[in-house]
Amino acid sequence: MEVASNVNPPVAKIINYGKLKYEEKKKAQASKKKQHVVKIKEMRVRPRIDDHDLETKVSRGRKFIEDGCKLKVTLMFRGREMSRTDLGLDVLNRVIEMLSDIAEVEKHGELEGRRQTIVLTGK
Known part of the structure; x- marks a missing residue:
């Protein structure tokens, strides 16, 4: 050689x-x-989700973020819920507020069809 x-x-x-x-x-x-591959975990919620159900989903999302994954929160509308998109925005804002201590919004998506998504990453 x-x-x-x-x-x-x-x-x-x-x-x-x-x-x-x-x-x-x-x-x-x-x-x-x-090398580290960043995984994206998805959490699906509805506009009329109950408080405790949302807390349960957010606690699972918190574990995903602490493990180093990104969290994609998808808000799904059905039927007449499309006329009340403000309720959906309230749910997304509550999720962002609950996870604000460990996560920040990477991408704030607009309404695409019947879904609205945001992507959260760890701080």
Whole structure:
């Protein structure tokens, strides 16, 4: 194997090629192990959700954020609920307020069809 090609005469070294390939593979695995893939967990809520149900969902969402995941909160409207989108905004604002100590809003989505989403990330 050529060690230094820019000197005159070029420097070469005799090596075990299998050992070299093994070490390169181990370095690649170690660098891949250090990479962190951010997962997005989704929490679906409705505009007429009860207080305790919302608290339960928010506590699960809190655990997701503490584990390093992003939290996508999807608000789903059905039927006549589309005429009262202000109720949905109130629910989303309550979720943001409950998680404001550990999370911040990354993306505040607008109404898409019958769904409205926000994405929360840890501070």
